[in-house]
Amino acid sequence: xxxxxILPSLGHAAPPRFDPAIWPITAHPDEEGRLCVGGVPLADIxxxxxxxxxxxxETDFRHRARRYRKALRDIQVVYAGKSLLTTAVARxxxxxxLGIDVCSGGELAVALAGGIDPAxxxxxxxxxxxxxxxxxxxxxxxxxxxxxxxEIAYLAGLVRRRQPVLIRxxxxxxxxxxxxxxxxxxxxxxxxxxxxxxxADAVDRVLAHPILDLVGLHCHIGSQxxxxxxxxxxxxxxxxxxxxxxxxxxxxxxxxxxxxxxAIPYVPGDPELDLDELARVIDDALDEACAAEHFPRPSVxxxxxxxxxxxAGITLYRVCSVKTQSGGRTFVAVDGGMSDNxxxxxxxxRYTVALANRHPLGLKQRVTVAxxxxxxxxxxxxxxxxxxxxxxxxxxxxxxTGAYHHSMASNYNMVGRPAVVGVRDGRARELVRRETIADLxxxxxx
Ligand SMILES: Cc1ncc(COP(=O)(O)O)c(C=O)c1O
Numbered sequence: 546x547x548x549x550x551i552l553p554s555l556g557h558a559a560p561p562r563f564d565p566a567i568w569p570i571t572a573h574p575d576e577e578g579r580l581c582v583g584g585v586p587l588a589d590i591x592x593x594x595x596x597x598x599x600x601x602x603e604t605d606f607r608h609r610a611r612r613y614r615k616a617l618r619d620i621q622v623v624y625a626g627k628s629l630l631t632t633a634v635a636r637x638x639x640x641x642x643l644g645i646d647v648c649s650g651g652e653l654a655v656a657l658a659g660g661i662d663p664a665x666x667x668x669x670x671x672x673x674x675x676x677x678x679x680x681x682x683x684x685x686x687x688x689x690x691x692x693x694x695x696e697i698a699y700l701a702g703l704v705r706r707r708q709p710v711l712i713r714x715x716x717x718x719x720x721x722x723x724x725x726x727x728x729x730x731x732x733x734x735x736x737x738x739x740x741x742x743x744x745a746d747a748v749d750r751v752l753a754h755p756i757l758d759l760v761g762l763h764c765h766i767g768s769q770x771x772x773x774x775x776x777x778x779x780x781x782x783x784x785x786x787x788x789x790x791x792x793x794x795x796x797x798x799x800x801x802x803x804x805x806x807x808a809i810p811y812v813p814g815d816p817e818l819d820l821d822e823l824a825r826v827i828d829d830a831l832d833e834a835c836a837a838e839h840f841p842r843p844s845v846x847x848x849x850x851x852x853x854x855x856x857a858g859i860t861l862y863r864v865c866s867v868k869t870q871s872g873g874r875t876f877v878a879v880d881g882g883m884s885d886n887x888x889x890x891x892x893x894x895r896y897t898v899a900l901a902n903r904h905p906l907g908l909k910q911r912v913t914v915a916x917x918x919x920x921x922x923x924x925x926x927x928x929x930x931x932x933x934x935x936x937x938x939x940x941x942x943x944x945x946t947g948a949y950h951h952s953m954a955s956n957y958n959m960v961g962r963p964a965v966v967g968v969r970d971g972r973a974r975e976l977v978r979r980e981t982i983a984d985l986x987x988x989x990x991x
Pocket of ligand 1: 625627628646669765767768769804805806807848849850851852948
């Protein structure tokens with residue numbers, strides 16, 4: 546009789562402390578139990594750069610970008626800069642062969658400073674200002690995605706040379722996700738509805754200006770989409786719309802931009818959009834829709850954001866206090882919160898949290914990780930298991946915070962925004978420095 550016969554549970558490997566589906570691909574504990582990312586112990590980063598800190602694993606970011614290019618071979622991959630953008634991140638995207646989608650003058654400036662070829666930039670936004678449009682036209686962005694009739698009028702007055710544009714349409718596809726990130730239905734602010742004559746009117750207006758070169762249609766059905774079939778449905782509806790434009794105007798659009806929104810897991814067991822499956826669905830839907838409409842196959846563009854930057858990022862917090870209230874809940878208060886992570890209060894997002902500076906003891910307790918801000922809803926993770934011996938000074942790492950954290954951070958309670966620290970091959974480098982009180986006062990004119 547072997548030990549395995551006596552203790553069958555020994556035959557099952559314990560789940561890894563850092564689930565590879567959620568943490569950056571380089572995440573692992575060292576002998577002291579400290580979580581390392583990019584070959585750097587996060588405890589060292591906290592000591593050097595302070596907390597809270599956003600840590601971004603360059604290797605993970607590049608790995609996701611390569612995975613996209615491999616899985617979606619004939620498809621142009623344009624990284625959604627709104628998810629995470631610094632000049633270094635723009636450079637990684639460029640070096641991995643991705644374009645960048647931007648939706649403000651600020652994002653445009655960062656992408657350009659990161660060395661992105663303007664021809665590979667797509668300009669988005671439902672309320673672009675005339676100045677933003679002027680800048681985009683002046684630097685020669687490759688595509689402008691128009692979102693309103695007013696914008697078409699502005700653009701027509703601005704352009705002096707041929708400007709490729711796409712029209713953003715809403716195909717009336719409901720992803721059944723959070724209302725704030727459901728953008729493919731008709732009853733929301735983006736784009737022109739396919740139903741009715743809104744899209745047809747926008748097409749008429751763009752085509753009336755020969756210098757505005759209508760090259761295609763765009764849609765973004767929402768975020769955290771797990772079912773690739775929804776993109777297939779979008780293709781059917783957009784190809785039908787393109788065939789209609791051909792009938793009415795004799796113009797053949799050659800580009801179909803499907804936006805982003807590809808789901809990633811935030812907590813163990815969350816589903817993820819399967820990229821190989823997405824590639825098959827896109828291919829099949831294009832075959833079917835183009836055959837049905839006798840329409841030439843357009844080139845396809847996708848704009849993933851979080852699926853490239855999300856898992857590369859971790860937020861580091863220092864534990865400030867641990868207390869059990871008379872209601873029975875134990876609160877672990879950390880030195881950040883809704884100013885560096887607004888997604889919990891915005892969408893009820895859930896996160897995976899781990900002790901990062903040492904081995905955990907065997908015993909666990911159920912706690913709520915709370916932020917430092919003046920709202921009781923300021924929570925990072927509710928009712929999660931953390932080591933029972935957690936104490937002030939410990940370091941917590943929150944996974945999957947690469948996307949929509951640095952880019953959505955605020956100064957609530959006059960708290961400076963955290964540094965962004967890039968890690969790779971055992972080295973840490975500050976990509977964006979921490980905001981200081983002097984920075985905050987510098988804008989105040991007294
Ligand atoms: C037009 C457009 N493209 C791409 C994205 C990226 O979405 P995600 O980060 O969920 O992939 C967004 C997100 O809001 C978007 O609005």
